Amino acid sequence: MTEHGRSIARNAAVVAGATLISRILGFVRDIIVAFALGAGLFADAFFVAFRIPNLLRRLFGEGSLTMAFIPIHSRIREEEGEEAAQAMARSAAIWLAAILIGITVAVELLARPLTMAIAPGFLDNAEQFAVTVDLVRICFPYVILICGVALCMGILNSRNHFLAPALAPVALNLALIGAALFGYLFGLNVAYCMAYGVLVGGAFQWLLQQPFLAKAGFSWRGPWSWRNAGVARMGLLMLPTVFGAAVYQLNILLGTLLASFLPVGSVSYLYYADRLVQFPLGVFGIAVSTAALPSLARLAAKGEMGEYDEALSASMGLTLFIALPAAAGLIGLAEPVIGLLFQRGAFTPEAVRATADALVAYSVGLPFIALSRPLVAGFYALEDTRTPVKIAVLCLVANIGLGVLLMRPLAHVGLALAVSLSSLLNFVCLHWFLARRRGTAILPAGGCLKMLVLSALIGGGAYASAGWGWWWVVLIPAWVAVYFALALAVNLKEARLFADMLRSRARRRLGKGR
Structure with a gap:
C-alpha cells in the first residue's frame, strides 16, 4: 500500500477513535437527559427546538460546507500559496457569519410561525407552544457556532489534522450533560438549562479548534475580500x-x-x-x-x-x-x-x-x-x-x-x-x-x-454461537481476532497495514516508557 494509503488509514483511525468516544458519551448523555428531563412537555419542547439548528447543521454545516471547502482550499494552497489560501478561508468565514447572522435574526423574529410550522400539534397546549418558541430562540444561534466549527474542520483537515474536529461532538455532549445535571441539582428548569447548554457546547466546540489552528500556522487576522474567487467557487x-x-x-x-x-x-x-x-x-x-x-x-x-x-x-x-x-x-x-x-x-x-x-x-x-x-x-x-x-x-x-x-x-x-x-x-x-x-x-x-x-x-x-447462551457476547472479540489473523494469513494488504500500525504504536509507547 502507498504512503497515501497509510496516511489515510492513520487519520481514519484517529477519526474513528474520537467518534467512538463521542458515540459512547452520547449514549451516556441520553441516559442522563432521560433521568433529568424525562419525557413530558418540556422534553418535547426542547427536542423540537434543538431539531431546527441540528437540521441546518446537517444541510449546511459539517457535510456540504467542509466537502466544498477542502478541494478549493487545497487547490488555492497548492497553486497560489499559503497566504492566498488563508485569505480564502477568512473570506469564507466572513460570508458564512453574515449569512448565518441574517438567518438567525429572521428566526428570532419569526420564531412563533416557524414553531407553528414544525410542531402544529403544540398549538393545542398554550404553555408547551410558548416554551417551544422560547427554546427555539435560545437554541438557534448554535447554527452560527457549529458552521464555524465545520469551517475550522475544513482548514485543519486540509492540513492533515483530524483529532480536534473529530473530538468536537464530545464538547457538545459534555456541555449538555453538565447543563442537565446543573438544572436538576439546583432545581432549575432542565429544558431551559439544556437550551443554554447547546450554546455553551457550540462555543466549546469552536474554541477547541483554535489552538490547533494556531499551531498549524493559520490566523484569523489578515486580508480577506467579499469578492474572493475561491469563496464564489466554493458556494x-x-x-x-x-x-x-x-x-x-x-x-x-x-x-x-x-x-x-x-x-x-x-x-x-x-x-x-x-x-x-x-x-x-x-x-x-x-x-x-x-x-x-x-x-x-x-x-x-x-x-x-x-x-x-x-x-x-x-x-x-x-x-x-x-x-x-x-x-x-x-x-x-x-x-x-x-x-x-x-x-x-x-x-x-x-x-x-x-x-x-x-x-x-x-x-x-x-x-x-x-x-x-x-x-x-x-x-x-x-x-x-x-x-x-x-x-x-x-x-x-x-x-x-x-x-x-x-x-x-x-x-x-x-x-x-x-x-x-x-x-x-x-x-x-x-x-x-x-x-x-x-x-x-x-x-x-x-x-x-x-x-x-x-x-x-x-x-x-x-x-x-448465538445458540450457546451468553457465550456469543464473550466470543465477539474472538471473532474479530480470528478475522484479523485469517486476513494476515491470506496476505490481505489492509490487514498488514493495521498490523504495522499497531506495531509502530506499540514501539512508540515502549520508547516513551523507557
Missing part, C-alpha cells in the same frame, strides 16, 4: 451538496411515511434496527471518507492522478475490510444483539424478532453504504459535486419504488431491504461513473473476494 460547489443532504433527509421522511401504512410497531422496528447499522457506519465509514478527502483533494490539485487513483483504491479497501465483517456479524447476531439491548419492559420477544429481521435486511446494504462514502469524497476532490447528487436523486426514486413494491409481501422488512438495494444501486452508479472518468477500476477485486469469504466464515461462526 457553487455547495449548492449541489446541500441539495444532496436534503435528498437524504427526504429519504428518511418518505421511508417513515411508508412505514406508517404498516402494522403498529413497524416504524419503531425500523428505527431501532437503523440505529445499530449506523453505529459501524458512523464510527468507521465516515472516518475513512473524512480522512480520504483532504489527501485526494491535494493529489487532484497537484495533478498526481495516478497517486489519486491509488489513494482512492486504498480507501475503498480499508472501508470494505471493516464493513464486510461488521455486516456479517450484525446478520449472524441480529436477534441476540437486539434482545440484549432492547428486550425489557414493553419491548416484547415479538418486537425483538421483528427488529432483528429489519436489522438483517439493513445489514445487507451496510457495505454498499460505507463504500459510497469514499467514492463521493473522490468526486468532491475533483470538484464535481453534481454527479453524486444526480445519482442520489435516482436512488431516492428507486428506494421509494422498491419500498412500495416490497412492503406488501415483506412488510417493514421490505422497506429495510429497499434501502439496501437502493444503496447497492448508489454504489454501482458512483463506481461506474468515477471508474469511467478515471479509466481504471477503483475497487480492488482480488482483495474483495478474500474479505467476502472470510466475513462469511466469521458471520457463520457468530450465527452458530
